[in-house]
Structures are given as structure tokens and as C-alpha cells.
Amino acid sequence: MQDVLTNTKKSKELYKRACELIPGGVNSPVRSFKAVESEPLFITKAKGSYIWDADQNKYIDYVCSWGPLIHGHAHPEATEAIENALAKGISYGASHENEIELAEIIIKHMPSIERIRLVNSGTEAVMTALRLARAFTKRNKIIKFSGCYHGHSDSVLSNSGSGIATLGLPSCAGVTKNTASETITLPFNNFHNVEMTISKFPKEVAAVIVEPVVGNSGVIPPEANFLKSLRELTKKHNCLLIFDEVITGFRLALGGAQNIYKIIPDLTILGKIIGGGMPIGAVGGKKEIMELLAPLGPVYQAGTLSGNPISVACGIATLNMLNEETYTYLESISSLLCESIKEINEETNNKVQINRVGSMFTIFFTGTRVYDYASSKKSNTKIFTKFFQNMLQNGIYLAPSQFEANFISTSHKEEDIKKTLAVYKQVISAV
Numbered sequence: 533m534q535d536v537l538t539n540t541k542k543s544k545e546l547y548k549r550a551c552e553l554i555p556g557g558v559n560s561p562v563r564s565f566k567a568v569e570s571e572p573l574f575i576t577k578a579k580g581s582y583i584w585d586a587d588q589n590k591y592i593d594y595v596c597s598w599g600p601l602i603h604g605h606a607h608p609e610a611t612e613a614i615e616n617a618l619a620k621g622i623s624y625g626a627s628h629e630n631e632i633e634l635a636e637i638i639i640k641h642m643p644s645i646e647r648i649r650l651v652n653s654g655t656e657a658v659m660t661a662l663r664l665a666r667a668f669t670k671r672n673k674i675i676k677f678s679g680c681y682h683g684h685s686d687s688v689l690s691n692s693g694s695g696i697a698t699l700g701l702p703s704c705a706g707v708t709k710n711t712a713s714e715t716i717t718l719p720f721n722n723f724h725n726v727e728m729t730i731s732k733f734p735k736e737v738a739a740v741i742v743e744p745v746v747g748n749s750g751v752i753p754p755e756a757n758f759l760k761s762l763r764e765l766t767k768k769h770n771c772l773l774i775f776d777e778v779i780t781g782f783r784l785a786l787g788g789a790q791n792i793y794k795i796i797p798d799l800t801i802l803g804k805i806i807g808g809g810m811p812i813g814a815v816g817g818k819k820e821i822m823e824l825l826a827p828l829g830p831v832y833q834a835g836t837l838s839g840n841p842i843s844v845a846c847g848i849a850t851l852n853m854l855n856e857e858t859y860t861y862l863e864s865i866s867s868l869l870c871e872s873i874k875e876i877n878e879e880t881n882n883k884v885q886i887n888r889v890g891s892m893f894t895i896f897f898t899g900t901r902v903y904d905y906a907s908s909k910k911s912n913t914k915i916f917t918k919f920f921q922n923m924l925q926n927g928i929y930l931a932p933s934q935f936e937a938n939f940i941s942t943s944h945k946e947e948d949i950k951k952t953l954a955v956y957k958q959v960i961s962a963v
């Protein structure tokens with residue numbers, strides 16, 4: 533196969549220029565390929581399960597814009613919805629009917645949400661949810677889990693996953709000690725620890741925020757009853773349970789992880805898929821909590837482009853294409869890939885774990901089970917780097933970090949899986 537990493541002359545030129553103007557040459561750190569000792573590719577086109585870089589190299593894409601593109605790149609129904617919306621204007625800064633339609637679709641599939649507010653990113657939605665939790669409970673402390681990532685607002689940057697884990701940042705500069713002191717970070721899947729901690733701070737914890745299936749340490753499923761126990765514990769202590777479903781919302785089911793694990797959180801964070809690749813976020817939940825938001829209540833939150841007509845139109849088209857068959861297909865194509873990888877691992881007797889929930893998966897280079905951030909960090913990131921580079925050189929574009937999820941879309945076909953497995957077999961024995 534063409535060695536794409538050497539034939540990336542145009543990307544290298546563009547990267548050099550970008551670095552003169554943009555910190556690290558990127559507008560989001562995980563795209564920098566820094567963790568995999570490579571320079572980022574500059575993408576020029578994307579369609580279905582494929583992306584092309586500035587040197588016309590073609591890849592099978594398992595990043596899918598970090599999750600939003602459940603139907604693959606530039607699905608005609610999504611692009612048509614955008615074009616139709618565009619013909620009616622770009623932004624009104626005023627209410628429009630499609631905001632109601634998107635809210636109706638989300639609430640239909642996520643009955644825990646009685647009221648929903650659209651924003652422009654997952655970060656904004658998390659920031660708003662924490663503000664609401666503190667206002668509703670009149671408490672300050674937040675419990676989060678190491679390796680989970682909830683966007684880059686100050687309260688949730690300690691011991692985070694995704695880019696913080698990828699770049700090995702101990703914590704984030706610029707977050708005040710005061711702010712950091714209000715956030716308690718505990719190991720995921722360790723309920724006893726949460727129970728002990730909450731009882732140590734009676735009436736001080738406003739909320740527990742969790743990725744119900746972690747994507748940002750690499751994929752880590754909840755152990756049996758972990759989420760149910762968190763629900764019971766938070767109820768007992770009158771603090772809120774916040775499900776960050778930015779990744780899992782409409783990824784794992786029509787609705788989210790809350791439908792699969794049958795948990796009713798007090799607040800839910802959404803993003804990614806509900807915008808179909810356009811900028812969006814949402815916070816939703818119980819009416820009595822959500823109606824604290826201005827203009828009804830004292831919790832202020834706003835956004836110039838919140839509910840933007842183009843994002844909303846793309847989100848409606850994306851969600852309207854989802855049905856039970858979507859998830860049946862995603863389960864079959866994802867299990868074909870991941871079960872076949874497991875078979876190859878057994879044949880080649882290598883130290884690789886693969887965690888998968890639905891159409892999100894991570895290949896960890898470690899001999900031990902990955903059930904929390906500490907165990908995911910035991911992965912050999914040097915081998916992962918060689919693996920990533922070799923897969924890329926052979927046209928397979930995986931998330932450029934051991935601590936991220938890879939995604940499969942309905943546009944990934946069996947031939948893509950077969951090619952990926954052939955490359956995997958060749959590469960895994962080499963690394």
C-alpha cells in the first residue's frame with residue numbers, strides 16, 4: 533500500500549503555515565497527532581466512511597469527527613437539510629420552528645428530559661448543567677471520574693480524559709485552586725469510593741457527573757450496577773446525577789445509554805450526533821431544575837448562535853434517519869470488526885485488549901483488562917504510536933490517541949471492515 537505518511541507533503545506544508553498562526557497548528561489539541569509523534573493530516577474531502585487528505589491519500593475513517601457522523605460523512609439527507617435551511621438564512625438570532633422540532637425528537641427518545649436548552653458545544657452544556665446543579669441544590673462540590681472528559685470548563689478539567697490524557701497534562705493551568713477544590717475526582721467503576729466520599733461531605737455535593745459509558749479514557753463500559761448504585765446514592769443524598777451523553781447520546785441507542793442501562797438522570801448533556809456534525813450542544817432534564825434557567829429563573833445562560841437554524845436542520849435530519857435497524861446494523865458491523873480483531877489477537881498471542889460498546893471501541897495495548905482510567909493508562913502508548921502510524925500508512929484512520937474512542941457509522945460497509953482487518957493482521961504482527 534502507498535506509504536501515506538511519507539507522501540504527506542502538502543499536509544506538511546499546510547501544517548507549517550498553520551503553526552505560524554494557530555497554537556500548535558490546530559483548533560483542538562487532540563487533532564494535533566502530537567501523542568502519536570506525527571504531524572496532523574489536512575483533510576480536503578470526506579464522503580461516507582472515507583476521508584481524503586491534501587495529498588489525495590484516501591483513508592477509512594474511524595474518527596467520524598469524534599462521534600457526530602453516525603451516518604458517515606456528508607450523508608445526502610444531511611447535506612440537503614443544510615442546503616434547504618441555508619436558502620432561508622444563516623442565523624436569525626431569534627426563535628424558529630425547527631428548535632421546537634429538534635426538542636420534540638430528543639424528548640420523545642429521552643423521557644428523562646422534560647425541558648431542553650440548545651447551546652453550541654458540549655462544553656457549554658456541561659458548564660450550564662453544573663451551574664444549574666449548584667443553584668438547585670445550593671451546594672458547591674461536584675464529583676467527577678478520572679479519565680472522563682466533560683469539555684474544557686474550569687470545574688471539570690481535573691484528571692480529565694481525551695486531550696488532557698492524550699497530552700499527559702497533570703492538570704490544567706489557569707484553573708484557580710478555589711475552583712479545583714470544589715471538584716472531587718474519583719475512579720470510575722468504584723462505587724464504594726463514591727459512597728465514602730459523599731458521606732464525608734454530607735450536604736456539600738451538588739452533583740455527580742459521569743460519562744455512562746466512558747469514551748475519553750478509551751472506551752470503558754460501566755460495571756454491573758455501577759450506574760444504578762450512583763442513581764440510588766445521589767437520590768439518598770439529594771444531589772443530582774448528571775449523565776454526560778455527548779458521545780453516547782443516540783450513539784448507543786435511539787436515546788442514549790440511559791435507555792440501555794434504564795437509569796433516569798436528573799440532567800443529561802448532549803452534543804455531537806444531535807447536530808449531525810454541525811456545532812451544537814444541549815442540556816436537558818427535570819422541569820423544576822431546567823426552569824431555573826433565564827428568562828424564567830435566576831440561572832443565567834445564553835448564546836448568540838444557540839439553536840442555529842443550520843445546525844438544528846442538520847440535527848433533525850440526522851436524528852430522523854435513526855431507527856432500530858440503524859442500531860442492529862451498527863451492532864453487526866461493529867462486532868464483525870471487533871470480534872475478528874480478537875481472533876487475530878488470539879492467533880498472534882499479543883497483549884491487546886479491545887473494549888467495545890455498540891459502535892464505539894478502543895484497542896488498548898495492554899495485557900490486563902481496562903475497567904478504569906488507571907488500568908487504561910497501563911497501555912503501552914509507544915506501541916500504540918507505532919500501531920497508529922502503521923495503520924495510517926495503510927489507509928486506516930484511527931483516533932490519534934490511546935485515550936479516545938473510535939466510531940463506526942452506517943456508511944461503513946463489510947468491504948471496509950475486511951480491508952481494515954487485512955491491514956490490522958499485517959500491522960499487529962509488525963508492532
Ligand code: KE4
Pocket residue numbers: 560561562563598652653654655656658681682683684694695743747748776777778779803804812813936937
Ligand atoms: P465539545 O465542547 O467538544 O463539543 O464537547 C465536550 C465533550 C463533553 N463531553 C464528552 C463526553 C465529550 O466527549 C466531549 C468532547 N469529546 C472530544 C473527544 N473525545 C471532542 C474532540 C476534541 O476535543 O477535539
